[in-house]
Amino acid sequence: xxxxxxxxxxxxxxxxxxxxxxxxxxxxxxxxxxxxxxxxxxxxxxxxxxxxxxxxxxxxxxxxxxxxxxxxxxxxxxxxxxxxxxxxxxxxxxxxxxxxxxxxxxxxxxxxxxxxxxxxxxxxxxxxxxxxxxxxxxxxxxxxxxxxxxxxxxxxxxxxxxxxxxxxxxxxxxxxxxxxxxxxxxxxxxxxxxxxxxxxxxxxxxxxxxx
Numbered sequence: 001x002x003x004x005x006x007x008x009x010x011x012x013x014x015x016x017x018x019x020x021x022x023x024x025x026x027x028x029x030x031x032x033x034x035x036x037x038x039x040x041x042x043x044x045x046x047x048x049x050x051x052x053x054x055x056x057x058x059x060x061x062x063x064x065x066x067x068x069x070x071x072x073x074x075x076x077x078x079x080x081x082x083x084x085x086x087x088x089x090x091x092x093x094x095x096x097x098x099x100x101x102x103x104x105x106x107x108x109x110x111x112x113x114x115x116x117x118x119x120x121x122x123x124x125x126x127x128x129x130x131x132x133x134x135x136x137x138x139x140x141x142x143x144x145x146x147x148x149x150x151x152x153x154x155x156x157x158x159x160x161x162x163x164x165x166x167x168x169x170x171x172x173x174x175x176x177x178x179x180x181x182x183x184x185x186x187x188x189x190x191x192x193x194x195x196x197x198x199x200x201x202x203x204x205x206x207x208x209x210x211x
Contacts, residue, residue, distance in 0.1 A: 011187055011188055013043060013185075014186040015042040016045045016047050016179050017045070017120070017182050017184075018046065018103070018183075019046070019100075019103040020101075020127060021124075023182065023183055024182045024195075025090075025124040026086065026090075027198060028120060028121050028183075030086065030198055037202075038206075040205070042185070044120065046120060047171045047179075048101040048171060049100065050100065051101070076092045079128075089128075090128055093127055093135075094131065094133050095133070101167065102140060103124075104167055105167055106123050106143075106158060107123065108163050108170070110144065110149070119143070122144075137158070140158065141158075179191070181194070183195060187201070187205070
């Protein structure tokens with residue numbers, strides 16, 4: 001359940017993301033630019049952030065916020081600031097209890113048709129640019145249909161057992177690698193967590209390119 005990765009000097013490059021994650025949405029807007037700038041291709045691996053957190057044994061979003069960074073008002077302001085910096089829209093979802101796993105499975109299903117990247121970006125935009133609500137299977141199917149994919153074939157793949165199995169395997173792989181949230185990048189064994197680490201990711205790619 002991956003796309004081919006074009007490496008830099010044999011380096012393993014991975015990008016774990018959830019289309020339902022605000023910070024993944026921000027990162028998704030930047031990764032293609034990174035790939036073009038450094039002539040690399042990350043392996044894009046859809047996961048569900050809550051599953052990754054639960055596999056690690058703790059989810060800071062359950063119960064009262066453990067710190068200010070988990071307050072929704074702070075996260076909205078932070079995401080709006082990053083979106084303004086990137087020059088992309090950002091709309092706060094009307095409800096935070098949507099099915100992020102469905103969106104991740106949409107990206108996995110799209111990989112069957114060789115369309116993981118553009119579908120993942122389109123689904124993230126449905127949440128954080130277009131504020132599509134309620135966010136359900138109809139939104140996913142309408143989105144992929146607008147991208148030229150066959151609605152019925154996609155619906156079958158979206159609900160296939162293999163798609164659920166791939167999602168579970170991706171989440172376990174992320175945890176086994178050391179990920180604890182989304183988005184997470186790896187350059188070989190070095191981990192970069194969060195949209196705000198892209199600046200450090202870029203610095204690391206710069207150094208690799210020079211070497």
